[in-house]
Amino acid sequence: MNKFIYIFFISFLIYSCTSNTILKKPDDLIPEDKMVDLLTDLFLADNAKNTKNLQLERQVNYYPLVFEKYNIDSTQFKESNFYYTSRVDEYDVLLLKVNERLSALNKKFEELKRQEDSLVDVDKIMKNKVIDSINNIKKRTVKSIKEDIRER
Incomplete structure (x- = not known):
């Protein structure tokens, strides 16, 4: 009898913990392709919080700008995001995209950064060559002045 109670309790617990909730599709659901774009920009906006902007400010909330870009409001995003997260397989595909x-x-950023770094290296090399040329000219000028003084 004791085992039966434990088995009943465990099966009840397991059954009650599983979610069979099927959410109704919101009327203003954001389409999947737009949702991928939106989530990409939101991830970028979230990571931009810790980076200084052109005004040298940090901790700027860029979410309103992203919502404005896609002509949606935060409520529409929350409802759509909640709908997609309730369908784990679909949301997983969205997140993979x-x-x-x-x-x-x-990858594009790393390529641009590498190109910029190589240009900086070329710039440093050119500056060093110019400085060396100027120094050589100065040395020759000083030598020629010294020789002129000796000859007099």
Whole structure:
């Protein structure tokens, strides 16, 4: 009898913990492709909080700008996000697409950064050559002045 109570209790607990909630699709659901774009920009906006902007400010909330860009409000986003998160498989596909886009953006950024660094290196080399040329001219000028003084 004691085992039966434990088994009943455990099965009741397991059954009550599983969610069979099927959410109704919101009337103003954000389409999947737009949601991928939106989530990509929201991830970028979230990470931009710790970076100084052009006015040298940090901790700027860029979410309103992202919502404005896509002509949505935060309520519409929350409802759509809640709907997609209730469908784990679909949301997983969305997040994979977002991850692919962020990876592609990161790859482009790294390439641009590498090009910029190589230009900086070329610039340093050119500056050093110019400085060396100026120093050589100064040395020759000083030598020629010294020789002129000796000859007199």
